[in-house]
Structure formats: C-alpha cells, structure tokens
Amino acid sequence: MSTIWPQNLGETKGPKYKKLADTIRSAVDDGNLLVGTKLPPVRELSYQLGITPGTVARAYSILTEEGLLQAEVGRGTFVAAKQKPVLDDVWARQLHVHELKNPDHISLFSPRIPDVGxxxxxxxxxxxxxxxxxxxxxxxxxxxxxxxxxxxxxxxxxxxxxxxxxxxxxxxxxxxxxxxxxxxxxxxxxxxxxxxxxxxxxxxxxxxxxxxxxxxxxxxxxxxxxxxxxxxxxxxxxxxxxxxxxxxxxxxxxxxxxxxxxxxxxxxxxxxxxxxxxxxxxxxxxxxxxxxxxxxxxxxxxxxxxxxxxxxxxxxxxxxxxxxxxxxxxxxxxxxxxxxxxxxxxxxxxxxxDPKTKVLAREVQAEMARYVRSAVNTLGGFDLTWDDQVPFLWLRLPAGWRSAAFTRAAEAQGVQIRSADEFALRDGRAPNAVRIAVNCHVSLAVFEAAMQRLRALLDNPPEQISV
CATH class of the missing domain: 3.40.640.10 (Type I PLP-dependent aspartate aminotransferase-like (Major domain))
Incomplete structure (x- = not known):
C-alpha cells in the first residue's frame, strides 16, 4: 500500500488534505485500494507523509462523508462497500440498526424528536x-x-x-x-x-x-x-x-x-x-x-x-x-x-x-427542553451554549482536547457527536468545539448516561494534545 501515497506531500503547495483525499479516491477507482482495505492510522500516515495528523484526519473525514470510507469504532478506517438498498420487510428496524446491535451506542448527530402523540x-x-x-x-x-x-x-x-x-x-x-x-x-x-x-x-x-x-x-x-x-x-x-x-x-x-x-x-x-x-x-x-x-x-x-x-x-x-x-x-x-x-x-x-397538532408541537418542544436541561445539568460547568428551545448544544472544548480527537474518543465510548469541522467551509478554520444534538428516541436515563460519558472525557483530557 505504501506505493500509492504521494511523495513529498509535506512540501507541496495548496491544501494538503485535498491532495491526500484525491489520492485515496484515485486509488479506490484504480483498484489499488479494495473494499474492506484498512487505511493506516492517522498518526502513522501523517508521520509517513510528513504532514500533520489534522491534515490526514480531515481527508479521512471528507471521504467518510462522501461514503467512500467508513470508520469503525475501535477498529479503524476502511474502504467502504458500495451502498445497497436496505428497504425490505424490516426497513423500520434498519433505520437505527447500529443502535440495535449496540445498546450502549447513542447517536447525537442530529436531533431526534419524541413521540407525544x-x-x-x-x-x-x-x-x-x-x-x-x-x-x-x-x-x-x-x-x-x-x-x-x-x-x-x-x-x-x-x-x-x-x-x-x-x-x-x-x-x-x-x-x-x-x-x-x-x-x-x-x-x-x-x-x-x-x-x-x-x-x-x-x-x-x-x-x-x-x-x-x-x-x-x-x-x-x-x-x-x-x-x-x-x-x-x-x-x-x-x-x-x-x-x-x-x-x-x-x-x-x-x-x-x-x-x-x-x-x-x-x-x-x-x-x-x-x-x-x-x-x-x-x-x-x-x-x-x-x-x-x-x-x-x-x-x-x-x-x-x-x-x-x-x-x-x-x-x-x-x-x-x-x-x-x-x-x-x-x-x-x-x-x-x-x-x-x-x-x-x-x-x-x-x-x-387540526388544532390538536399545534398542541402536539408544543409538547414535543417541552420534552426536548427536558433533555436539554438534563444535558446542562451534567455539562454546564464547561463552556456551553444552550437554550431549552434549541434541540442541540454547542460545547467549546477545554484545554487538552481537539475536536477531532474528542469526537473519536466519544465514539469509542458509544456517543456520536459532530465536530465543528463539519460546519466550516472546506478551506475555512473551525473552532475547537463540538455540537451535541438531543436524542429523544432513547430514554432520559440513557441520554443522561451518554452525557456522563462525555463529562468523564472532558474531565480527563489526554496528556498530549492530539488532532
């Protein structure tokens, strides 16, 4: 695999993460990287290419967003298989299949509203x-x-x-x-x-x-x-x-x-x-x-x-x-x-x-607010922006954490959140922060347990700042 990586990438002009992402795309298209192939860990590849770990992580993130790569908790990053239709007789259960297979896993990527009627x-x-x-x-x-x-x-x-x-x-x-x-x-x-x-x-x-x-x-x-x-x-x-x-x-x-x-x-x-x-x-x-x-x-x-x-x-x-x-x-x-x-x-x-529909909307709002306040009870000691009328929270990370490393550490603990990088332009700079969405598809106790896992990570940053 070492032959596919660009030589002297650290000396090239322009965004290096784009060059690396283009290289991986070409390798997949040409058959040099087959489905299921495990890519080198971020730090290993950054050392090999003479670039920062953040550059490698950003290239991996872009390709994961495109569906070309997939990241598996505790295993690494792999070339993804082509997407296949999942709509069948059990399509509803497939919507959250990852959570079903992993009861301790909770997605806080996007807000999930409760059923109040x-x-x-x-x-x-x-x-x-x-x-x-x-x-x-x-x-x-x-x-x-x-x-x-x-x-x-x-x-x-x-x-x-x-x-x-x-x-x-x-x-x-x-x-x-x-x-x-x-x-x-x-x-x-x-x-x-x-x-x-x-x-x-x-x-x-x-x-x-x-x-x-x-x-x-x-x-x-x-x-x-x-x-x-x-x-x-x-x-x-x-x-x-x-x-x-x-x-x-x-x-x-x-x-x-x-x-x-x-x-x-x-x-x-x-x-x-x-x-x-x-x-x-x-x-x-x-x-x-x-x-x-x-x-x-x-x-x-x-x-x-x-x-x-x-x-x-x-x-x-x-x-x-x-x-x-x-x-x-x-x-x-x-x-x-x-x-x-x-x-x-x-x-x-x-x-x-139906006049009852606006009543239902207010009840959805009230239940989402209950989850937001619960999250604040756990994470409120940190630099947090929140409003109980907003279905997500914005957390600026304390010293010792970088957003990419924190999201990976959180996912390793079964909690998926979004890094600020996902909201920045391709060539823009992102703050050291993460977005935490409210998930009312799980019980409040499960949601609170996820907040406790995030709190434990925040209280114990790694000894060395990682990116």
Missing amino acids: QVAAIRKALIQVSEGPELSFLSYPTRSAYQPVREAVVEWLSELPLGSLNEKDVVLTHGGQSGLMVVMQAILQGPQPTVLVEDLSYAGFRRAAELLRARVVGVEMDKHGVVPASLEKAVRQSGAVAFCTSPEVHNPTGLYTPLERRQEIVRVARRHGIQIIEDDCYRMGDPRAPSYRSLAPELGWHVSSISKTLTPSLRVGFALSPQGRGADLRRAAEHGYFGLAQPLAALTCILLR
Whole structure:
C-alpha cells in the first residue's frame, strides 16, 4: 500500500488534505485500494507523509462523508462497500440498526424528536387520506388543487412575524433542504454565481449551492451572527447574489441574531440588492425578532419545515418567496418535481388544519427542553451554549482536547457527536468545539448516561494534545 501515497506531500503547495483525499479516491477507482482495505492510522500516515495528523484526519473525514470510507469504532478506517438498498420487510428496524446491535451506542448527530402523540395523529390522517376520492390517486399535482394545502400552511405560520403572506407565496417542498434548493434555483443566475454564508454554518447551505454550480464564500461572524461590515466587503469583492443565514437558531452554535443586527444586515442587502435566504428549520419556540422576510419584504426568502416540531419522516417543508417573486419560486418547484405527492399533500393539509397538532408541537418542544436541561445539568460547568428551545448544544472544548480527537474518543465510548469541522467551509478554520444534538428516541436515563460519558472525557483530557 505504501506505493500509492504521494511523495513529498509535506512540501507541496495548496491544501494538503485535498491532495491526500484525491489520492485515496484515485486509488479506490484504480483498484489499488479494495473494499474492506484498512487505511493506516492517522498518526502513522501523517508521520509517513510528513504532514500533520489534522491534515490526514480531515481527508479521512471528507471521504467518510462522501461514503467512500467508513470508520469503525475501535477498529479503524476502511474502504467502504458500495451502498445497497436496505428497504425490505424490516426497513423500520434498519433505520437505527447500529443502535440495535449496540445498546450502549447513542447517536447525537442530529436531533431526534419524541413521540407525544403525533404518530397516532399521522396514522389517523393516513386513514382519512386513503378514503379520499379515487381520481385523486390517479392525477398529477396541480397548482389549483393544492391551494387548500398552501392555505393551511399560511394558517400554520400565521403567528410568526413573516410580513404579509399569501398562499401564492408558498411552495411545498420535500423538507427544509429541498426548500433551500428550490429557493436557490429561483435566485441564482449566470455561469457561476456566488452565495455567502457565515464562516461557521449549516453544511446544507454549501451543499445546495455547490449542486447548482455556485461558488460559496464564508463571511466573518461574531456572537450575534454575520458581521455587517464583513458582509458588505464580501458582497463588493465577490458580486454575491444571495446570503444564507439562520438568525433565530444558528446552526451549529445555537446563537441568535438580535433585531438591531438584522436591521444592519438588511441595510447592506438593500444597498447591493442581495437576496437573504433565512433557514428557520431549527427554531422550536417563539421567534425573538421579525424575520428577514418581514424586515425586507422585497429581498427575504424563508424556509421552514415540520421536521423538528412534528416529524422528519414525512419530509414536508415550506419555501416562502418575497413580494413579487412567487411566480419564480413556483416555476422552480414545478419544473423540478411538479409538487408533493397527492397523498402527502392531503396528509399535510389534514395535520396542519387540526388544532390538536399545534398542541402536539408544543409538547414535543417541552420534552426536548427536558433533555436539554438534563444535558446542562451534567455539562454546564464547561463552556456551553444552550437554550431549552434549541434541540442541540454547542460545547467549546477545554484545554487538552481537539475536536477531532474528542469526537473519536466519544465514539469509542458509544456517543456520536459532530465536530465543528463539519460546519466550516472546506478551506475555512473551525473552532475547537463540538455540537451535541438531543436524542429523544432513547430514554432520559440513557441520554443522561451518554452525557456522563462525555463529562468523564472532558474531565480527563489526554496528556498530549492530539488532532
């Protein structure tokens, strides 16, 4: 295997982790690295190539995210087999097969919401859908037929400070990420438009933009979000057409952008005609300030979903256009996927119009808050950003730990969390921190035990700083 590694990598110019990742990809494509082959440990390969362990770890992380490699706790990193369909008669149990095989394992990668009655409500609504008119199961989605669904969305969102909202401003999407894609398709023009994001931000912004051949540029941020002066400088230098942000619940830090800062950002956007795409999918409680769609009705696009309040399994989201841009948004959706499947649209309408559904959403919120407070009881002595209306916590690591090493150590203890590196741009710098999501699919006792395992690691950093 030693012959596949690039020579003198430590002396090359440009990002070394990219060169290493490209080398591994080529070796897999050429058959020099076969499925199941174990790659050298991070420290061993870094010594062999004359580069830092962090460079090797970053290359491995990128390829693991792509599905080319897989990391197995206690065994190492291997060339992954090609993905095979897992949908069969026991598909539901396959969703969390790793946890089923390893009872002590808990995933805190993404929030998992509790069942407080919404499963029964969905089952009841599905029966209603199944008893609908026969022709509704034999027809394409149409704009006019789905008007009641869009009106239900407007009613569902009526308590939020979104400005004037009409059903013609609403497009139904396959979850929040689909909503971001549709909005970008409605906005982006030219051979390679530029999209701005905060230096540390939701990776879905970057992925959506890159799929549309857009260039992504990071902008300096502080404790209130993007720095307006830096945003203006980035717009001038890049000619960007859109800025993506999550002002209510910044992902991954959980921070919040106050009204005064939002107003400064709106002034920058208006000076340059830049569109603002607001992702509101992680907010569970009441909003703390008007949305950008309300503050800048001509520039503000809004994306939300029911994934964090009711269920992520239905993949239902909502994209809202600014004033006068509804036709652009509808065109992007209709040309992309025609619309939601009729049974799913009918199910969404039933759920959103049922007064009990908002009660269920509040109960989901209350139960998630209980888990957040439990985590704070254990980890609150460390540098922690949290809010019991936010389904994750942001932990800045103490001296002696680096985020990559801490996430590996946590996984060895059966706890999966996300490193700050996953939220930074490819060439950006990430803080020494991790994101811990709430998992209400396990009992509070199991969740608390996981927090205790993390606490034990934090209290006992390695003697040498590792990366």
